Every structure is written in structure tokens, then in C-alpha cells.
Amino acid sequence: MNAPDVSSPNPNDDRIAWIRISSVYLPLATPISDAKVLTGRQKPMTEIAMLFAEIETRDGHSGLGFSYSKRAGGPGQFAHAKEIAPSLIGENPNDIARLWDKLVWAGASVGRSGLATQAIGAFDVALWDMKAKRAGLSLAKLLGAQRDSVQCYNTSGGFLHTPLDQLLKNTDVSRSKGIGGIKLKVGQPDSRIDIERVSTVRKHLGDSFPLMVDANQQWNRPTAQRMCRVMEAFNLVWIEEPLDCYDAEGHAALARQFDTPIATGEMLTSVAEHWDFIRQGGADYLMPDGPRVGGVTPYLKVATLAEHAGLMIAPHFAMELHVHLAATHSREPWVEHFEWLEPLFNERLETKDGRMMVPTRPGLGLTLSDQVKSWTAGVEEVGTRP
Template sequence: NVIPRAPLVIAEVRTTQGVTGNAYVFPYTPAALGPVAALVRNIGAGLAGRSLAPAVIWAELHNNFRILGTEGLVQIALSCLDMALWDTLARAAGVPLCRLLGAEPRPLPIYASLRGWGAAMLAEEAGRSVATLGARAVKFKLGQARLEDDLDTVRAVRGAVGNGVEILVDYNQGLTRPEAERRGLALEALDVRWLEEPLPVDDDAGLAALRGQLRLPVQGGENWWGPRGMARALEAGALDLCMPDAMKIGGVTGWMQAASIAAAKRIPMSSHIFVEASAQLLPATPTAHLLEHLDVAGPLLRQPLEVQGGMALVPDRPGLGLDWDPAALARWAADA
């Protein structure tokens, strides 16, 4: 599952020993491309001459930006630099990032994140994902005006994928508390396996109350800005499952803090987008669950993340395993 067009910012780190590392972020809209690139350049310039110590730099930068705030575009830029620094450190050691984090490459179960809308389109896309990727779980967005239309979509997807594939649904924070309960109860009857972001990400009390009304697990976390937001939500009992976003949670350093929080609460932890970084981070995550397969950088890489039989095959290449295609980069380069 590939997003065919996405604004990406790529950061490159070079050491005095001749090692080069890199990472990318996806700021969602072309309007943010230039500002994020400028932040990465300007903040990165201040790191010249520093020792390659990503966790130390992460803490310093987050402290330095505490007045401006470490959310939004600032966090995206800080995460981009953090991931690039970790990639450089792992490349210097000649090992995949997961080994540097104390784990090892291993196949990871994926879920196919679908991009369509409505019963017919999603049924076709789901069937194709199961056939081509071997996906054993598919996720798609719901939120039509009528509950029955959402239920018809789930039934159509079930008909396309069969009973052996899990169905996951995402409301993108779009429901009210009463409607989230109504739709959640109806979806339970259709054997849906998670209800993602039914309410706003900061409505911890509402999410905790909803959990008390449903057997259907409540999922969320892609919109947490940093580990503190995650800690607050889990302490409030807002979720059954979690799925931080490597860019928003704080890069590799933020992810590892998040993994410890999830482990302490015994909460299964999945990923959000960023398939290459996630493939390195999930092996080092004690409660690792599923890797979201929604590829934003694959068309720019010589070797996109490989999936076989519903499992992501984590590459045994140094760092994050990113191997950019120079011709593709030149073709799609933007002036930012």
C-alpha cells in the first residue's frame, strides 16, 4: 500500500569520519514542506562539531525549545534530525538500527492500511492487499453520515477478504461521545478488532469512559506529540492499544521512551506510517504488535521494504536501511 504523492523532507548527516546517514519526515501538506525543511536546516546547523550522541542531543534540543514548544512543525524537525543521527550512528557501527537498540531483524506482522472510501472501493482494495501482500489484517476509514453505511462498508470488506483476515477501523477523531458508543457497539457485532481514534486525541476522559462501554479495543496514539502525551493518555486509561507515530512521538529517542511506557502498562504497541523506521523500532519494542503498511517513500528507494505472506521482512542493512534512488530524487525534488 503506497501513497503515490507525498511531501517529504530528507535530512542528511555527515561525520568527520566520512559516514553519512539520513532520515525523512512526512509533514502531510506541501504548505509545510518549506517551513519544515528550514527548521531542519537551521537546527541542524547548530549541531556541527557535536559528538554523535542522539539521545543527549534530543534532550538538549527539547529543553532548548521548551518555551516555543516541542509540538507541530518543531517536533517534526527535531524527530527528523533524531532519526538521521541514529541512522548515522548505526551506519558507523555497520549494523541495522534495531541491533544498535539491542534487538535483531525479524519478520513483523503487518496490517494493510487502505486509502479508499466507501464499500465498493474499499472491498476491491482490501481484496487486492490480501492477495498481493498476504495481509492478515486490513484497516480503513469510516465516518459516513449514516451508521448503516459504515456497517455496509465493513460487510463488503469482510466479503472481499474472508473470515481469516482481521478488520480494523479508523474514525480520525470524528465522533461525539454518544455516537462513538453507538457505532462501537454496532461494530462489535461485526467482529471488528479495533476502533481507532473515535474521539479527539486529547479527550482522555471520554476515551476512558468509552472503553468501559465496549468490548471492542480502542486504539490510538498517532497524534501524540512526544512521550508525555502518551504517558498522560495511558495513565488515564484512555486506550487498550497504542500506535505512536515515529515523527510525532520524537524520532528514535522518543519512540524508545514510548516503548518503555507501553511496556510498563502492558499495552500492545503498533506503528503509524514510516515503514522503514518502524521496521527497525518494533523489534526493540517489548509489546510490539503490528506494523502499519502505508508506504510514503517507497517510490524513491532502490529497495522498498519487502512484504511476504503478511510479514514485513526487516532488512539486515546498516541504519534504517534507506537506500535512495538518485534518479527518483532528482525527478521529484522540490524547491523548498
């Protein structure tokens, strides 16, 4: 028997040596409007604030993670990330669950949800990316994949600012790209416009093609009840966020009353908030957002609770991460197709026959594009790069 090589690093005792945090503002080609804009609560969205975390270890391993914010919150996430990042220096990168707890308690005075956990999400995703790359596996395979592709639907072509004729063209483009479902934004002040748009798109797609609608929290309970009743005629996969995102009781009442499934959860930013919806039966489809909830670590907890309760899952946005996570669910999930983040990365996801292929490259399989530099508003480095 050969003696062990005592000069080689112990893979169980690697340490985080260097972290770079970047605040990046990704411009959108067209200002985006949903029901929150039409009700005057928000302005059209013109950019997405991205928070990137790049982590390297003493032994030369690296990971890339990200979180994001829309319309507001980007500077706050970046500021919080800068404060808590030094807590990771010198830590073992494999101890991801313990490090998540350490980071959340480092900033616990501002809460264990919301902006604080969204900032943690960038670090957590980077650590999982690193662990998968170290193993030579995609993140999906590291976590335990159930499938190599996931059914997917497009949202980016169905916003309220899009004229009806263009909406129909967008559905054709999505289908030609191999995308398997279409989601439309609803929530117009005049509900007749919503009904006309959904009816027209349903006729254009045919009776069986998967179609969803999303009211972005802008209906009150009486309006939601009336609209859900009308929408029953359109054979929808789900009606999303018909009520305020924290109204678990109201969502549960709709889920009990109507055949069309109710979907919600994208705005929730902790396991506890998701659990409140799960225990009250507030969703047929739960829609956790990995970066918003704090990364892969809490997302997996939410997914386990949802599966135990018999719910379906359809993770929100960030398909570059969620295609891996959705591949691990025992029940067939949906992944949301948004091409908005594509300019940030050198790689592209493949869609075919209504499904999104799970990348086979190690980790997330992502590298930052050269364009990111021109959109970078701030950079912070801690530790010493190996």
C-alpha cells in the same frame, strides 16, 4: 604487544561536519479522503511534504533521516530545521540523547511538541541510522530485536474515496502480497454507509481475518458510543481514533466499556502527550509515530511507558522506520503498510505470510532514489562536507 595506531581516528571522538536538509513534496497518484475531508475540516490530500536530513561526520560516517507532514506544515518544518541544524555542527554524533535535548531546547520558545519536535525527528533518525551503520547492524539489531518479522496490515486501500467494489479488490491485492490485515476508514456522515462497508468487507475476508477501522477523530462521544457498540459484531482488531486525539478521558471510557480494543496516538507529538493517554487508560493499542514524536529517541521512551502499562503498540505510518522499531517490542506489535513513500527510496520492504520482514542492511537500509531530485522544493546545507 603492538603499539596503538595513533594516526587513526578515535571512534569515540568523531564530530558532525556537514548536514544537508531537503524539503521534498511527494505527489500522490490519487487525492486521498478520510473522515476529516467528509466533515469539511480538511481538503483531500494530494501530496506529502517530506523533510530529509543527511548528516556526515569528520571521519566519513553518514546517516539519513526523515520526517513528514500531510496537507500543511511542510514549509514550517523545513524552516525550523534550518534554524536548529547549525547546533549539531562540531558535536559528537554518538551522543544522540544529549543532541535531542539540545535541539528541542534550541527551539523551546515555540514548544517542545508539534512542528518543533517533528523537525527534530529527521535529525534524530539520521543519527540513529548512522550509529547502526557504524556498527554494521540494522537499526532493529542495534536497538535489540525481539523478532525478524512483524505482523502488518494495509491502510492505503481502505480510504473513504474508494468505491466498495474497488475496496474488495484492494483487500485481495493486499492479501496476495502477503499482508496480514486490512484497515478501513469510517466516519461517514451517514453511519449506515460505514456499517455496510465494514459488514461487506468482513464477509469478503471471512470471520477470522484481521480487520481494523479508523474514524480519524470525527465522532463525538454519543456517536462513538453507538458506533463502537455496532462494531462489536465484526470481530475487529481495534477501533481507531473514535474521538478527538486529545480526548484521553473519552477514549478511556470507550476502552472500559467495549470488548473491541481502542487504538489512538498517531497525532500526539511528545512523550508527555502519550503519557497522559497511558496514565488515563485511553488506549488498548497505542500508536506512536516516530517522526511526529521527534524521532527514535522519544519513540523508545513512549514504547517503554506503554509496555510498562501493559498496552499493545501499533506505530503509525512510515513503515520504513517503524518496521525496525516494532521489531524491538516484547509484545507482538502491528506495523502499518503504506506504499506511498516507496518512490522516495531505492529499496523495498518484503511482506510474506502476513508479516513484514525486518531489513538486514545496516542502519535503516535506505538510500534516496533519483526521483527525489525532481520533487525537491528546497535545500539547505550547513558545515563543510568532509
